[in-house]
Amino acid sequence: MRDHKDESGNKRGFKFGEVLGEKTDEELKEMLKSLYADERKLSYQRRLIHGRIDILKEELVRRLKQKLERGEAIAEEEAMIIELDKASK
Numbered sequence: 001m002r003d004h005k006d007e008s009g010n011k012r013g014f015k016f017g018e019v020l021g022e023k024t025d026e027e028l029k030e031m032l033k034s035l036y037a038d039e040r041k042l043s044y045q046r047r048l049i050h051g052r053i054d055i056l057k058e059e060l061v062r063r064l065k066q067k068l069e070r071g072e073a074i075a076e077e078e079a080m081i082i083e084l085d086k087a088s089k
């Protein structure tokens with residue numbers, strides 16, 4: 001059984017393996033509220049990470065396109081990155 005911990009590693013006061021039937025309605029509501037709060041925080045972090053990934057991909061594609069414009073050779077893997085970028089738009 002694992003303790004549920006929030007993003008800072010603090011225990012939330014319950015284990016997923018414990019008997020939920022022994023909890024009061026109020027305790028269950030608090031547990032659910034806590035998990036929803038964790039989910040919102042994780043979702044926000046995920047959106048931030050995906051935004052950063054998009055920025056890095058755009059920069060890489062921009063640089064690869066510049067190489068092509070200068071007549072420089074690019075690796076097959078790099079050409080695939082450009083093609084995937086075109087397909088995603």
